[in-house]
Amino acid sequence: MNVKMELTYKSPKGTETTFISEEMLAGKALVLAEDIEKTGRMKDVTFIDSKEHTWNLKELKELMKGIQTEPHHIKLYFDGGYNLETRNSGLGCVIYYEQSGKSYRLRKNAQVQELESNNEAEYAALHLGLQELEFLGVEHQSVEVIGDSKVVINQLTDEWPVLEEELSRWADRIEEKMGEINITPEYNAVSRKENNEADRLASQALKGVEVSSTIEIT
DSSP states (O other), rough: OEEEEEEEEOOOSSOOEEEEOOOOOHHHHHHHHHHHHHOOOEEEEEEEEOOOEEEEOOHHHHHHHHHHHHEEEEEEEEEEEEHHHHHOOOOOOEEEEEETTTEEEEEEEEEEOOOOOOOHHHHHHHHHHHHHHHHHHOSSEEEEEEEHHHHHHHHHTTTOOOOHHHHHHHHHHHHHHHHTTTEEEEEOEEEEEEEHHHHHHHHHHHHTTTOOEEEEOO
């Protein structure tokens, strides 16, 4: 999770001023705030995330303690495929995360029939990944969202317009789900080679091979 610090500083002679920091990882912000607090010149500090949620120092400490026992440092890979002949779609997602000092990899795929294009399948694959994050109990987190679909990523970052009505509905679904679980996406477009795990899961789904697994990474 990334936050900004709004900090009120008081000099030895009583002069006060307020500083607002750049956005940074919440853990780093806590370290800096606690270090400044030791000087005895910090009158007040508020931490603000990208959705304008706010915490004081004590509240953010408690939140960060809880996050360590919940999934964090999350990377979500997604990919979708569409077969014109069968009109079936294959969805695949891979989620890497840390929890309680351990690292995990979750893999999930699904075959669906109600979609009409490859771009729809890409959106649906991302939505599948978000559902898995919800099942994991992820909330108030920054999540790196990684895929090889330039259409999906550029539309969700407002780099490209969403002209197709169905894709617009999918974009709305994605943003609604992210809002429900209070996550902040950090989009990263990669090559298909760099997205090979999610791509393989989508291909397996098209062949009727179902995958659903979570393993610890040592």
